[in-house]
Amino acid sequence: MSLFSLIWFVSIPTQAHLLNMTRITLQQGPNQNIAMTVVIDLTRATGGGENYFQLAQSASPILQQPILDIAQRIQAASLITINGQGLRLNLVSVNLPQSLPKEDFTSSLAWPMSTFVFNAAIPVDLTPIETAIVKATFTSQFEFEEPIALSIQQTAQKRSLNRWLVRNQQSPSFDLYAPTTSLEESTPNVWSEYIWQGIIHILPKGWDHALFVLGLFLGARRIRDLLLWVTGFTLGHTVTLGLAAYGAIEVSPVIIEPIIALSIAWIAIENISQPATNNVQTSTWWRLGVVVIFGLMHGLGFALALKELGFPAQGFMSALISFNIGVELAQLTIIAIAFMVLGHWYKNKHWRARVVVPGSAIIACIAISLMVLHIY
Incomplete structure (x- = not known):
């Protein structure tokens, strides 16, 4: 319950009363x-x-x-x-x-x-x-x-x-x-520019988000589990990215960046500690819930990047959607590269011992170091 308590504590200052705004x-x-x-x-x-x-x-x-x-x-x-x-x-x-x-x-x-x-x-x-x-x-x-x-x-x-x-x-x-300007004239430029910005805010600028996706890849025992988790992560960060872009939520980087580092470490440590014989269905749905919650936090991180980039006065929604599409394309690229490099190990009996555990340990060490740097 400590994870959910932490998320609740952090979210308290961000709540907004939409009915009497x-x-x-x-x-x-x-x-x-x-x-x-x-x-x-x-x-x-x-x-x-x-x-x-x-x-x-x-x-x-x-x-x-x-x-x-x-x-x-x-x-x-x-x-x-x-x-x-x-x-x-x-x-x-x-x-x-x-x-x-x-x-x-x-x-x-x-x-x-x-x-x-x-x-x-x-x-x-x-x-x-x-x-x-x-x-x-x-x-x-x-x-x-x-x-x-x-x-x-x-x-x-x-x-x-x-x-x-x-x-x-x-x-x-x-x-x-x-x-x-007509929609036909403005939209293509907005879409192409913000799709590209979404991509580069993951590769190479958002390497912490890339580590999170790699952690999901290493923890997946089935392809459909990986797709389910990535979808949940997408839904989570899409919600808070949209709300933050509209100004409904505003959270300091001092709070968000350590939580994003915590989310990476959490996924990596869970990969290591999860018993190989654990019920696949139970662990899949537990992780989906965790990933959606952390996705909400990552969405606020993307919003910080968007705040620096800025939105056009016209075509706001096109820019928001296309930025998110760029983020998803970058995530899928990370997964595709991971499959190309490690795919031949995926069904190997030594997959966990030789890939998941050492890979997750490296990710956890990087994330914990990052979290300490953000806090201190």
Whole structure:
């Protein structure tokens, strides 16, 4: 149970409340302005459900001082820039959930959402130029419920950028005046580039992930077991890679990198300690569960690499999927090379003694050394 306890402990800071997350839309209007709509749960900001309910009963919430104070704090915490120049937000309207019963405000299972609308003029000296790079950061000056689902929209060309952020995390760049490109023009370049990036983040850059796959190869007694484990590993890292890419999960490398090293050592040591006569079916399903859990951790490691690489403002989903395809191609390449080098030993009676045990011992020593380096 120690493995599962460790994973649970590490995952606690990464949990996000998706049902009451803050939703913020930045939309370019026809009159060279930007409207910012903030849909948010004000339970914490108002000091509790009772206070929130009382404020919601006001016929003119925009005239209430507590609401004006909250609006000012949202303004101060919302750093919206175009080409590095900050925009000045002005409060336009406030809509509180007046029609909801009091029970919804005090219940831990309901999240009444309020809507604030702000407006900001695009500086005149920016309107004639060809690029207007929008970036947004929402700081800890206000208690935004996380994750923050941000959408930056250019209505005339029907372009948008959608991301999940946490407080103090800057959004990717979005060019308001970028020329429209068709899917046919943009997709091939995005796919080819990010498939290649996925490959090289395993071979040669991600040799720790490669060691994990080699450990799975050495521990497999049947080809179908190996395919099952690799599939489970893929599912695990795909989930957390996607969530982390959207900003729903953010974990420090200080935490993730030692856990990835631990996962490699765990698989290698398990290869050595597993009795040769152990029930194949039991060990297959046990390992599948372990591999899926470690896959979740490796996905966060891939996300760290993607954060350094960055995503294009357009074609985000294509980039994410193609990067993952590149990772899978690299994993399959590792397995194919391992079969070419060691395949003639696979059915040999000395396979375990001469290949699995010494190979796993080398992998375990490397992984433990790596884990110690990451910790200290």
